[in-house]
Amino acid sequence: MDPRVPVHDLLIIGGGFGACSALAWLARLAPKAMRVAVMIGSRTPADGADNFYGCGLAYGAQDPTHLLNSAHWNMGLLLDEPDGFTHWLSAQSPTKKLSDFVPRAEYGAFLQSKWHENLKLLTLKGVEVHVIQQSAISILELTDRFVTIVDDAGTNHSCAAVLVCMGPTLISETGLRHEKLISPIWPHGLQCLKGACGQVVIIGTGLSGIDAAISALAEPEVTKLTMISRDGRLPLAHDAAARERLDVQFKGCPLEVLKTIRTAASRVPWQAVMNALRDQSNIIWHDWTTIERRLALRHLSGMWTAHRNRLPPDVLRQVETAIDHGRLEIIKSFTRLHFDNDGHVCVQLIGSGGIIKPDWVVDARGFARINMNMNSFFGQALRDGHFNTSGLGYGIAGDKSHRVTPLGLAPIHVVGAARIGDLIETTGAPEVRTQVHQSLEALLKPNHPVKVSRHMNCQENGSSAID
Ligand SMILES: Cc1cc2nc3c(=O)[nH]c(=O)nc-3n(C[C@H](O)[C@H](O)[C@H](O)COP(=O)(O)OP(=O)(O)OC[C@H]3O[C@@H](n4cnc5c(N)ncnc54)[C@H](O)[C@@H]3O)c2cc1C
Incomplete structure (x- = not known):
């Protein structure tokens, strides 16, 4: 096989919402005989079940107390069908009255079902789809005609164009590991709180912090809950x-x-x-x-x-009730974590000199800003000079169609949280859906950069055809 001839017309990197939205778009509009590959990451679902296709970081966990932070009517996969999720929910239980904010697990079920449905539609259309269960590590080569992506098994994947929807990277407290320190919180970290007792400290008062609080409050043996962030602000509620x-x-x-x-x-x-x-x-x-x-x-x-970043009103009410009953306190402070001589995780409140020694610590500080020091696909691509950051020094810079490689080189489009800094609003499903739409429209417009080959039928190592 000539390595300079792209094996895929389009490689989608990511197996979450963005990839699911891209498959839905392609199921409608992809030209016949297009060769699409989806690299979904090498992570396997925690319980070995099929509950992660399309679910990404946000929608794979099955805790029914965690609700979507957006109303169902704007969570569809396609730009011109923002209420696609509402239709799906109504078809599942036609007589049930829908509440505005449904459990994220239900949204995960929607994404999985659409993932499989759209793969079938694509195959029926004559589009070749390969799902690759590996993680992208780096860009080996970027020329005017193709991009070669290397995965974590060392396999090369050459493609005419790439759409990267790798989702958010969580901020991580470097180097600290402890059985009572929950980090990363997503996708399954909060399951560790089942049966927890004593005091729980949550670092972060944003949406992830609230999810952690809801999980902790559901545990009867959790006697005290403390949420700490540098501004001590909770999200407000939807109306x-x-x-x-x-x-x-x-x-x-x-x-x-x-x-x-x-x-x-x-x-x-x-x-x-x-x-x-x-x-x-x-x-x-x-x-x-x-x-x-x-x-x-x-x-x-x-x-x-x-x-x-707003909360479903019921969720905010639960949190406020816990504050009123003295079960939950909010502290405004910078924090640092360390271990004491007995090996407990301690939370130091910077400035006040206070130290808390809780039974559990949850790191819920949200999403990291992408920069070139990161040990990740994006960090590597920035160091290799394939991508640039925004003027702020973080966030992958792109044009209006989210293309991050210059004209003259094969197109790579990056959507979602990796763009924070270059864009201000780029993590929610509606924004990712719009960006996916704009990217695919640019890639597949007349005289599009993705030249669909009808003659090749190559199969790479590590990839499997979907039937
Ligand atoms: C807990 C939580 C709750 C949220 N709730 C909402 C909500 O209610 N409403 C809303 O609009 N938004 C919400 N969001 C934002 C959420 O990020 C978006 O809704 C959406 O999931 C983003 O889609 P994505 O494809 O960019 O990322 P994801 O859906 O996270 O998908 C990323 C995918 O990329 C894969 N991946 C990562 N690295 C690699 C690699 N190197 N190689 C290959 N694959 C890789 C991952 O395995 C994953 O499959 C929430 C986020 C979180 C974390």
């Missing part, structure tokens, strides 16, 4: 009444945008204003200079995070 689209334009420097937000929020629910802002946020972000972006991050990011 189902704020579903209407708001016609307001946000323009100008960060202060002007803030003024527009305040004016609009004096007239309508602030949640509706944030929804409108979310839709325009990447355009505003792109118009700002690097200095304006830094200023906005320094002064507004706490406010943005609390208002943008």
Whole structure:
């Protein structure tokens, strides 16, 4: 086999929501005889079951107390079918009244079913699909005609184009390992809290921290729960009444945008204003200079995070009840973790000098910013000069179609959390779905860079055909 001839027309790297959305798009629009490969990562599901195709970091765990943070009507796989999940849910139980925020496990079931359905549709269409259960490690070669990706088994995969949807990278407390320290929290870390007792400390008060709190509060032997973050802010709640689209334009420097937000929020629910802002946020972000972006991050990011990352109202009520009953406290502090002489994990509160010695610590600090020091596919691609970071020094830089390689070289598109910094709003399912759509449209438009070969029928080592 000539290594310079791409074996795949398109390689999708990732086996979560983004990849699932891409398969749904391709099932509709891929040309016949296109050769698609999906590299889903080498992680196997914790319980050995088939519960991870399409589920990624977020939707594979089966804890029914963890709800989607977005209403079902905007969680479809396709840009023009944002309510695709709602239709699926209604078809599962036609007589059941749907609550706005359903368990993430149900969303995982939707993604799995769509994953398999779309693979079948693609095969029926004559599209060749290979699922590769390995992780991408690096880019071996990038030329004008092909990209060669190396996986963790050492196999090379040459392809005409790549769509990378590897999802979020969790911030990790380097080097610390302990049976009572839950890190990483996703996809299955919180299962360790089953049967926990005593005091639980959660580092982080964002959405992941709240999930950890809900898990801990469900354990009757957990006597005290402490959540700590540097701003001590909890996310606010959704308002189902704020579903209407708001016609307001946000323009100008960060202060002007803030003024527009305040004016609009004096007239309508602030949640509706944030929804409108979310839709325009990447355009505003792109118009700002690097200095304006830094200023906005320094002064507004706490406010943005609390208002943008919202909770189902019932979940916030559970948390507030636990605070009222004295079972949960929130502390505003920077923290550092260390082990004491007896080997316990200790949480040091920087500044106050306080030290907590809890029974369990959960690291729920959210998503890392991608940079070239990371020991990962992205870190390697940045060090090798294949990708660039945004002007902020982190986040993979791309164009409007999320292409991260220059014209003249084979196209690689990167969507989702790896773009944080270059984009401000890029982790939620609606944003990833839009980015996948824009990427595939660019790759497969007339005179598209992906030249579909009808003559090759190669099968690489480590990949298996789907029938
Ligand atoms: C706990 C949690 C809850 C969330 N809840 C919501 C919500 O309610 N609503 C919402 O809109 N968003 C939510 N999100 C955001 C979520 O990230 C997106 O909804 C969506 O899953 C992102 O899709 P993705 O494909 O980018 O990442 P993922 O769905 O995480 O998929 C990434 C995939 O890439 C694979 N992968 C990683 N590295 C490699 C590699 N080197 N090689 C090959 N494969 C690799 C992983 O195994 C995984 O299959 C949540 C996130 C988390 C963590």
